[in-house]
Amino acid sequence: MTFVRNAVFLLLALLLAVPAQAGHHDEGPAKQAVVLAAFGTSYPEAVKSILNIKAKVEQANPGVPVRLAFTSNIIRKIWQERQNDAAWKKAHADIPEEVLYVKHPLATIADLQNDGYRDITVQSLHVFAGEEFHDLITLVGSLRSIRTLKPRHAPFVRLALGRPALGMPGEAHPYTEDLATAAKTLKADVDRARKMDAALVYMGHGNDYFSTGIYSEFQKVMRETYDYPIYIGCVEGFPAFSDMAVALKHSGKKNILLKPFMIVAGDHASNDMAGDEDDSWKVQLTKAGYKVTPDLTGLGMLDAWAELYVAHVKDAMAPRPGVK
Known part of the structure; x- marks a missing residue:
């Protein structure tokens, strides 16, 4: 496919x-x-x-x-x-x-x-x-x-x-060169996560009808670039929140810096990621025992x-x- x-x-x-x-x-x-x-x-x-x-x-x-x-x-x-x-x-x-x-x-x-x-x-x-x-x-x-x-x-x-x-x-x-260049733009996020001793978790938009494997590939590039526990999940498609959450358990981190991997911090970031409803990523991760720090800054602001x-x-x- x-x-x-x-x-x-x-x-x-x-x-x-x-x-x-x-x-x-x-x-x-x-x-x-x-x-x-x-x-x-x-x-x-x-x-x-x-x-x-x-x-x-x-x-x-x-x-x-x-x-x-x-x-x-x-x-x-x-x-x-x-x-x-x-x-x-x-x-x-x-x-x-x-x-x-x-x-x-x-x-x-x-x-x-x-x-x-x-x-x-x-x-x-x-x-x-x-x-x-x-x-x-x-x-x-x-x-x-x-x-x-x-x-x-x-x-x-x-x-x-x-x-x-x-x-x-x-x-x-x-595109591999674009991935490497994009990873370099996010250094400030990684530096902040290190200071917090927190895993860096991004929420991507994804898509239910189109391959979203690029997120996993970019996650790999980020980890190789910074040698740090970085995770990307999607609202739609793969990797889903559940996929990300399973991998996150192996990070050894109790703190999480949670950010949108989207151009804007709009509806998904405000509600699905950082909202107070039971199904938001912040709430689910908090219930799982993590101390979560959401950051509502879209990529376009960088x-x-x-x-x-x-x-x-x-x-x-x-x-x-x-x-x-």
Whole structure:
């Protein structure tokens, strides 16, 4: 099954590697823009994680407009309902319009193209190449396949896609190198856990319909990098909380530093991870005899993690043969 999944990714990667129709040679360079496609969050406070990444991408690309898009249909619907809620908007006046009126990546790309931007880089803000990124790949690949009778009328001169934080299958940018780079960004978490004499436990989102083995592989990289008891479990898919909890027993630690391995510390982090209900990770681990210290800080708030996406945008924007 993993072979089939990787084969599909490689096929789509090849499709994305083929340049979009070049514009007419007299038109000059196409206007550039960047779309940051995140899963999204409905938590106003958690939005800061996404905005921090956006700020870093803007700083690295002066003069290039950077737009946000949310891939989650459920999250976008929540924001759409808030658009007409005067009381909510008054109570959350600090929420920028780009979040309140956030759109699907398709609509965001279309708006930019309609405004004359034909060299667009779509950067995934997902953690790994899972279901949401798969759908993003098919979306971008479909748009890039558009052909017109006259090449100069093609909607895009270039439409590129940047890989998630933990990479994707392919040889251009080996995902194992992305794992190693991502591990280095989390040194502060490990240092803090050491001072607490605590096991470092991360909650990932995961997926019930897509292989999530990358979490276990990243856990291995983290342990090898820091020689410390580090564990990753998922809300959905493997490794589940139960898988993580069994392994945790062998850590020899009585304290736990519990953090979200997600871009934002939204609903899952606030409730499933650090909530007071009986099924939250904090409560279950406390009942198991551990002293648990939750930390509601999304990965996007870490400047070093945000810079991963800056680097991936740069890679995706790199010139390719045959493209102006």
